[in-house]
Amino acid sequence: MIDRDWNILVKSIHQGNCILMLGPEIAVEKSKGAAKPLLQILANELADELGNGSQIVDRNNLAQIAQRYCSKESVSDLQYVTEDFFEKRHKLQCEVHSALASMPFHLIINATPDCLFVEALKANKKTPEIDWYNFRRGVREIEVKGTTDKPFVYYLYGHTKDPDSLVLSENDLLDFLVSVISKTPPIPTYLSSEFSDKNNNFLFLGFGFRNWYLRILLHVLQAGNRMGRSFALEELVDEKDSHFQNAVVFFQNEYKIKFFNEKLGNFVKELKKKYDEEVGDQPAPVADVPADAPSVFICHASEDKSFAKKLFDNFKAGGLDPWLDKEKIRGGDEWDDLIEDTIETVDYFVVVQSKAMEAKIEGYVNKEINIALKNRQSKVRKPYKFTVPIKIDDCEPLDDLKNLQTIDFTKEDKMDELISTIRRDRQRRNKR
Secondary structure, rough: OOOOOOOHHHHHOOOOOEEEEEEEOOOOOEEEEEEEEEHHHHHHHHHHHOOOHHHHOOOOOOOOHHHHHHHOOOHEEEEHHHHHHHHHHOOOOOOHHHHHHOOOOOEEEEEOOOOOOHOOHHHOOOOOEEEEEOOOOOOOOOOOOOOOOOOOOEEOOOOOHHHHHHHOHHHHHHHHHHHHHOOOOOOOHHHHHHOOOOOOOOEEOOOOOOOOHHHHHHHHOOOOOOOOEEEEEOOOOOOHHHHHHHHHHHHHHHHHHHHHHHOOOHHHHHHHHHHHOOOOOOOOOOOOOOOOOEEEEOOHHHHHHHHHHHHHHHHHHHEEEEEEEHHHHHOOOHHHHHHHHHHHHHOOEEEEEEEHOOOOOHHHHHHHHHHHHOOOOHHHHOOOOOOOEEEEOOOOOOOOHHHHHHEEOOOOHHHHHHHHHHHHHHHHHOOO
16 A cells, blocks of 8 residues: 555544445464364365265355255354354454454444454443344344444344344355345435545445455445545465455455555554554544534434434534434433424424334424424425425325325435535525
């Protein structure tokens, strides 16, 4: 990496725009004198149990070996063996994890079901939140947003706490891809928003870009079209590996990912050194809201608070002045008076429509909408706006809002469109 690469990466980590992607080659253990990835060790142990007559082509290919294991034993046996394997290693320590855990990553995607990085975060006095994708059944909407002190670790291929969620065999992988593509279940809204945010970039460490399915996965997760460059570290064992070289060309061109073939330990050590030298203990920068920024009330159901917080952060970064109850209400404030006064004075009122909001036959959120429509919207002449409905899942539009144009977030991230809609309306008003 040249100095410019290091500077870009350090800056994006410091500003909270870098999503850390921990691949299957990161979690390692010394085995027979050499450090090997845990998934490779698991594959070897399963291969030993299957014996020489099991027609195994590659002893290090976990998906292939797990497929054979399920045929000979059962899926539940494979899940039990995997859960036991990682439980025995939950106290492993790794310098790579420790160095990365000391840096301010707010969101980490883990491609293995180990808890090494979570333990490293705790050792750095952080309180991580975790969750995982389960391709066999529904997933929970994430109720928290990752921060530098409380980073969010998401297990993309399942977690041993939920053995049914683990993606191990070739069949598991195919079913996982079908589930992600068909959105049954969908990736949680918070994650899909983070992935599709063009201001975010990625640091892929040992993610295995030789694997064909990563093209599908990153395409579905809308990880392309970045404003800045992402980085990927892959240790290339065979310089003539045409599959890897083809993958490099594809991801460099389509996803702006710059690849480096370097020892993982050396890379992370240098990254930690440069981060400490250039940033040290400086607090992460906070964007200033312009004095003339249009103010925006974010109306949402309590179940959608993670998405509302995402709106809050993006509005602030986009030069708006957002109002969100958990951010603005202080102890001792009179709730009714404060909410009503705020709706009376803000410039715009964004309604986050969802199945959770649709289900609220009674609730305070209905009162907020009624106040906005009766006291403000009724006074606004077309084509100007006050109430801006958005839709974040497959819900029916609220009857009171059907006559207003809704911005649909269900198929793709429309954050830029939403912010532009508000800013354009404000400019149109200012020209009068």
